[in-house]
Amino acid sequence: MSEDNNHGAPQVPQQWTEEQLKRRRQRNLALAWVLGALVTLFFVITIAKLGGNVAKRPVVGAADRIEQVG
Numbered sequence: 001m002s003e004d005n006n007h008g009a010p011q012v013p014q015q016w017t018e019e020q021l022k023r024r025r026q027r028n029l030a031l032a033w034v035l036g037a038l039v040t041l042f043f044v045i046t047i048a049k050l051g052g053n054v055a056k057r058p059v060v061g062a063a064d065r066i067e068q069v070g
Contacts, residue, residue, distance in 0.1 A: 016024075047054075
């Protein structure tokens with residue numbers, strides 16, 4: 001085993017430098033932008049696959065049809 005294993009000794013909390021905090025914020029912002037872009041991409045692809053007929057479908061009486069199927 002390695003010698004720097006403290007076997008349960010209390011760990012001293014690491015103090016983050018300003019540069020490390022700045023990089024962490026930048027990384028988090030980049031991840032947020034990527035996640036937002038993926039969500040937007042999935043939404044656009046879903047709408048494109050459904051097509052323009054989604055807005056034209058009949059909504060009136062939809063509850064009656066659900067009851068008849070079940």
